[in-house]
Amino acid sequence: MCPYGLYAEQLNGTAFTVPRDQNRRSWLYRILPAVLHHPFKELKEGNMTANFEATKPNPSQLRWHPFNIPKKTEASVDFLQGLNTLCGAGEAKGRHGMAVHVYTCNTSMTDRAFYNSDGDFLIVPQQGALFITTEFGKLKVEPLEICVIQQGMRFTVAVNEECRGYVLEVYDCHFRLPDLGPIGANGLANPRDFKIPKAWYEDREVKGYQIINKYQGALFVAEQDHSPYDVVAWHGNYTPYKYNLTNFMVINSVSYDHADPSIFTVLTCPSGKPGVAIADFVIFPPRWGVAEHTFRPPYYHRNIMSEFMGLIRGHYEAKPEGFQPGGATLHSMMTPHGPDTNCFEKNSSGKLEPERIAEGTMAFMFETCLGLAVTEWGETSCEKLDHAYYKCWQSLKKHFNPNAKPQ
Ligand SMILES: O=C(O)Cc1cc(O)ccc1O
Numbered sequence: 001m002c003p004y005g006l007y008a009e010q011l012n013g014t015a016f017t018v019p020r021d022q023n024r025r026s027w028l029y030r031i032l033p034a035v036l037h038h039p040f041k042e043l044k045e046g047n048m049t050a051n052f053e054a055t056k057p058n059p060s061q062l063r064w065h066p067f068n069i070p071k072k073t074e075a076s077v078d079f080l081q082g083l084n085t086l087c088g089a090g091e092a093k094g095r096h097g098m099a100v101h102v103y104t105c106n107t108s109m110t111d112r113a114f115y116n117s118d119g120d121f122l123i124v125p126q127q128g129a130l131f132i133t134t135e136f137g138k139l140k141v142e143p144l145e146i147c148v149i150q151q152g153m154r155f156t157v158a159v160n161e162e163c164r165g166y167v168l169e170v171y172d173c174h175f176r177l178p179d180l181g182p183i184g185a186n187g188l189a190n191p192r193d194f195k196i197p198k199a200w201y202e203d204r205e206v207k208g209y210q211i212i213n214k215y216q217g218a219l220f221v222a223e224q225d226h227s228p229y230d231v232v233a234w235h236g237n238y239t240p241y242k243y244n245l246t247n248f249m250v251i252n253s254v255s256y257d258h259a260d261p262s263i264f265t266v267l268t269c270p271s272g273k274p275g276v277a278i279a280d281f282v283i284f285p286p287r288w289g290v291a292e293h294t295f296r297p298p299y300y301h302r303n304i305m306s307e308f309m310g311l312i313r314g315h316y317e318a319k320p321e322g323f324q325p326g327g328a329t330l331h332s333m334m335t336p337h338g339p340d341t342n343c344f345e346k347n348s349s350g351k352l353e354p355e356r357i358a359e360g361t362m363a364f365m366f367e368t369c370l371g372l373a374v375t376e377w378g379e380t381s382c383e384k385l386d387h388a389y390y391k392c393w394q395s396l397k398k399h400f401n402p403n404a405k406p407q
């Protein structure tokens with residue numbers, strides 16, 4: 001037995017034998033071990049899926065209006081009940097793939113904890129603070145912050161208001177900071193700005209405390225008669241963490257040309273192929289635009305990767321209208337996209353002076369090498385698909401003049 005009569009329990013986030021620099025595990029010293037619960041039963045709740053074969057492929061440019069948050073007076077919905085899968089790819093059993101979920105909730109999870117056996121959650125609050133209790137301690141995560149709750153970690157979300165946000169789930173591996181190459185030792189997201197919780201515990205007996213497990217894409221519930229937040233102390237390097245996006249050190253062109261958005265990568269979940277990500281988490285923070293002889297907003301683009309975007313606040317520079325906070329876009333691999341007509345016209349004339357770009361805004365992108373399927377909820381039941389999206393490019397005009405003088 002450990003000091004104070006605690007049980008020791010290991011949670012490993014990597015196979016025992018992975019190389020030392022990738023090895024992740026933590027030791028939890030707890031009042032009762034996690035094993036003390038009743039058998040799992042299937043739970044039909046919420047709207048998550050890992051079945052990405054149920055809908056037909058859809059290569060169109062897609063945009064969603066802000067997702068509805070249920071009114072508390074109409075229905076109490078907690079974080080888990082309010083999770084809806086929007087798109088995804090791959091297969092949870094094979095541990096290869098990713099999913100994008102949207103959460104909308106108005107009620108705290110009470111006497112229930114959730115953990116994901118299939119992969120990691122990167123949570124991006126868009127509206128409302130999340131008060132997250134984890135086995136490792138507490139994290140308050142507000143809009144402009146993100147948190148990562150890794151595979152197997154139990155957590156409970158409390159809220160004080162109507163909340164909305166996005167979740168990037170990856171099955172393959174854990175998120176890590178991108179390599180910096182010639183950037184050097186400083187820049188982008190700095191390791192010291194990632195915050196981990198301090199141990200917090202309660203010694204609370206509760207009849208029928210629910211432990212909810214997402215396993216192979218389905219939800220299961222097991223009951224136990226005590227709070228799982230009974231970890232008195234822990235040590236290790238497999239933990240939940242949070243990061244404030246305003247700490248991101250933005251690097252960009254200071255001469256000419258548009259740098260690819262990979263320069264804004266916060267975290268990456270690499271595939272086995274060098275430079276190819278299962279998912280990159282990329283942000284578009286406020287910054288100075290000083291590039292000369294350059295169209296500064298995002299370029300017209302066909303990408304070998306799929307681009308899912310969300311907006312936390314403000315306006316996204318390529319689509320100042322139509323793409324709203326709490327909404328989303330999906331430009332699938334090789335699907336053309338880029339600035340809308342107004343953005344193109346406005347930014348193709350006028351003096352290129354130093355300019356604050358995206359002041360007061362924060363957009364983000366989940367970029368993946370996988371082809372994404374849009375779920376039934378995403379296409380139909382959410383009732384938010386903007387069927388007029390394509391129109392934002394329909395008034396693009398020809399400007400070609402073969403007799404024009406070279407600039
Ligand atoms: O499509 C988008 O808006 C994202 C994006 C931004 C950018 O600056 C360059 C390329 C790109 O795909």
Ligand SMILES: [Fe+2]
Pocket residue numbers: 301303307331337
């Ligand atoms: Fe793009």
